[in-house]
Amino acid sequence: MELTLEGDVVRAGYEARERFYDSRGYGKVRNGDIDLAPVEAAHLLYRGDIESIDGMDFRGFLGSAAVSEVDFAVYKDLRDRGFYLTPAREGWVDDAAGADFVVYPRGKGPWDNEVAYRVRIIGERDTAVATDLGGCVLAVVDEESEVTYLDTDRREVSGTSDAAVPATAGELLGERVVCWEPPAELYEQAFYGQQLGDDGAVQLSLVEAAYLTQEGMLTVEGGADAVVERGREVEGDRFDRRLAVYTALRASGVAPKTGFKFGADFRTYADVESAENLGHSELLVRVLPADHRFEPRDLALDVRLAHGVRKTMVFALTTDGGDEIEWVAVERLTP
Amino acid sequence: MELTLEGDVVRAGYEARERFYDSRGYGKVRNGDIDLAPVEAAHLLYRGDIESIDGMDFRGFLGSAAVSEVDFAVYKDLRDRGFYLTPAREGWVDDAAGADFVVYPRGKGPWDNEVAYRVRIIGERDTAVATDLGGCVLAVVDEESEVTYLDTDRREVSGTSDAAVPATAGELLGERVVCWEPPAELYEQAFYGQQLGDDGAVQLSLVEAAYLTQEGMLTVEGGADAVVERGREVEGDRFDRRLAVYTALRASGVAPKTGFKFGADFRTYADVESAENLGHSELLVRVLPADHRFEPRDLALDVRLAHGVRKTMVFALTTDGGDEIEWVAVERLTP
Structure with missing residues (x-):
């Protein structure tokens, strides 16, 4: 032939x-x-x-x-x-x-x-532009010529976590805000912050406090600006991106908490009834600027970890400081 | 009082x-x-x-x-x-x-x-100098004031994977080396490379090929220099660090393979008898320059992943391009 x-x-x-x-x-x-x-x-x-x-x-x-x-x-x-x-x-x-x-x-x-x-x-040694992902399967060929398939998908995020919280006062202490006498709803229903001890005081992360202050549910000396300023001092631009994503998640009825133990920005709960009865968190969210270029190895790490803890890895790609957010879910695929 | x-x-x-x-x-x-x-x-x-x-x-x-x-x-x-x-x-x-x-x-x-x-x-927002780790427990306080404990320990690496391999010839193709007619020991006993198909050809990663060429077990046109040069073209300085760590692992009787699927440099097998009967890989190794500063979040990610796949995360800290290597194991601890 x-x-x-x-x-x-x-x-x-x-x-x-x-x-x-x-x-x-x-x-x-x-x-x-x-x-x-x-x-x-x-x-x-x-x-x-x-x-x-x-x-x-x-x-x-x-x-x-x-x-x-x-x-x-x-x-x-x-x-x-x-x-x-x-x-x-x-x-x-x-x-x-x-x-x-x-x-x-x-x-x-x-x-x-x-x-x-x-x-x-x-x-393995190429990079992938974040905004190019979604609607395709990435086939990553590693240095030993093995192929790892990563399914990438644009998606929306939504949930029913939207408990109302009466306004309260907080005190900015270092990298957190402490509410010394918060309404019970703050932590118990809406799942903001962590209890400091048994006496009801709740400590909020800076991103939680900035959101609550901007939404009028929290008063802090210096207002939301003071909290955001502290956030930028300790995290730089990343704080604004994280706050934008936090705000979008809460607006979608999803309760975000720190994803630190999973190396992510947030883990999220779509249907919080109470802090006592939380259920499983569904997503791990990593916040990135939209012009981010992924190293395939970092993608593999995130996706593998999320899979191991029965969660879905979602990248929140922010443009213009968070005015626009695109959500890209990435999961392992065995074709 | x-x-x-x-x-x-x-x-x-x-x-x-x-x-x-x-x-x-x-x-x-x-x-x-x-x-x-x-x-x-x-x-x-x-x-x-x-x-x-x-x-x-x-x-x-x-x-x-x-x-x-x-x-x-x-x-x-x-x-x-x-x-x-x-x-x-x-x-x-x-x-x-x-x-x-x-x-x-x-x-x-x-x-x-x-x-x-x-x-x-x-x-969570501080950094930890890599060479300061070992012999202490890191208590990382995240933005929600939860504490994650990471036990850090200097250690040695050793194993019994030391099958002898007769010399063979290879061809440098892009980012890999193909041995078209290798001795069976290369893959089957010593667990170098991957089989390309059923006809016995084995493809080696650049780091495997550089090691084998330097050890006199592989001949490639242009010698070890050609392989190392290709490695530097695609990975820069990182290739030299990875080759130094690969060499130290093999010298310690441990067989390293790519850790890509786990987001690491290598996974390692301490006691390879044959490629068919591998057993479980014990370590995930990430290669870093000794002056690296860890973001706690990256540490948490690596350690959590390793734990989830029943492996130990080990950081190989290289000084002077790999002349000295210190091994630091990091594991989650629940005090």
């Missing part, structure tokens, strides 16, 4: 079309023949279905500039898992932008009209 | 000594009376054991400059857990340096000669 590399396409004839496209979903039909992407041709070489391309065997072809080892690792892994898939080139698939492979549901192929995953490939 | 604040000490008389030191381990005896550290005096105020110091009640004293809210949070937490403890001041305890509190075993006190933990306190 004669196959030739022309630019970024491997041309093959009618016989190849029958063997590789019609029965196994390789390539793109063109005038009755097929075109193969180099990564597809490399896989056929690897399997021994074809012997050479322009005189190159598998070893020669993989070592050439025509095919990326990283793309090949993912292509092979998905084929090994029983999927048919097509390189996301213009004209080869609908909506090619933002993906490297379009993967069909098991048992389906390019001749069906269904897509299981839109896969984007990155190497 | 009359108590007065003098500088950083609260002076109290013989009666206080009987009530607070002799029976409950507060303070330091001085000429038959006792001195209390402000954090101890704050705790006595909080409990209602004393009413005021220089006219200040608990609220006034905690709000004064005399006592840190962070220190108080840890002191109270340890007392709540049933421990007696002493502020680590010169002259108050042996070997005060590097600790904030010396905590006695449950049921013991300052009059015994035993120490359970040497505790160092940091706030």
Whole structure:
């Protein structure tokens, strides 16, 4: 069988079309023949279905500039898992932008009209722009060529945690605000702060105190400005981003608490009835500026941890100091 | 009972000594009376054991400059857990340096000669110098004033993974090296690399390949220099640090593999018999320059993840490009 590399396409004839496209979903039909992407041709070489391309065997072809080892690792892994898939080139698939492979549901192929995953490939040492995530599966190829799949999804956050709290007074002490005589609702129903001891005093974090002060539920000497100023002293710009995300979460009926023990900004409770009867927190939230670039290793760490504690990792991407927030959930996927 | 604040000490008389030191381990005896550290005096105020110091009640004293809210949070937490403890001041305890509190075993006190933990306190927003860790318990106070304890320990790494491997040849392809016809021992006994498919070819990571080339077990065009150069191209200085740690681990009889899925540099196997029969990997290793400053949140993330997958988090601190390596294990502790 004669196959030739022309630019970024491997041309093959009618016989190849029958063997590789019609029965196994390789390539793109063109005038009755097929075109193969180099990564597809490399896989056929690897399997021994074809012997050479322009005189190159598998070893020669993989070592050439025509095919990326990283793309090949993912292509092979998905084929090994029983999927048919097509390189996301213009004209080869609908909506090619933002993906490297379009993967069909098991048992389906390019001749069906269904897509299981839109896969984007990155190497462990590349970075991923935060706002590019959502609506695709990241296939991260690590230094040992193993593939980790991370499903990324835009989502909204919502809940029913919206207990009303009578206003109270607080005192700014270092990096916290203490309410010496708060209404019981503050902690017990609405789950703000922590009890200092048994006498009812509640200590609030700076972000909780800034929110409550801005909402008119707390008075502090110097007002909300004094709390926000203290927050910026100890956290810089990050404080404003965290406050914006905290405010958005509370506005959505979700109660955020510190995510420190999980290395995150917040863990969240969607349906708080009382502090005594909290239930499981559903999300871990990390606050990031929208122009953040993820190191895949950091993503893997966050997502693995969240999975281990039965929570979903959500990145809150803030623009313009928090005026706009986009929520991107990332979860491990085993295709 | 009359108590007065003098500088950083609260002076109290013989009666206080009987009530607070002799029976409950507060303070330091001085000429038959006792001195209390402000954090101890704050705790006595909080409990209602004393009413005021220089006219200040608990609220006034905690709000004064005399006592840190962070220190108080840890002191109270340890007392709540049933421990007696002493502020680590010169002259108050042996070997005060590097600790904030010396905590006695449950049921013991300052009059015994035993120490359970040497505790160092940091706030969530402080940083911890990597080389200061080891031999102490970090008590991290998060923004909600909850305390997380991290036990830090200098340690050595050792194992019995030392299978011999006949030399072979490899080809540098992008960010990996492929051995097309390796000896079976390479992967199967010594657990280097990953099998590319069923035909025996093994792909090595750059760090594995650099090590094997330097040890004379692998030949690559351009030698070890070519591999190291490629590593530096894609990872910068970090490649040299990782190679130094990889080399030290292998020299200690431990087989390192990528820790990518856990967000770490390596996971390690102390007793590899064969790739087929690996057992559980014991350590997660993160490689850092010795002058690294930890954000407590990053530490919490690493340690929590390691705990969840039943591994120990170890930081490999490298000096002078890897000539010296110190190993610090960090584990969660519930005192």
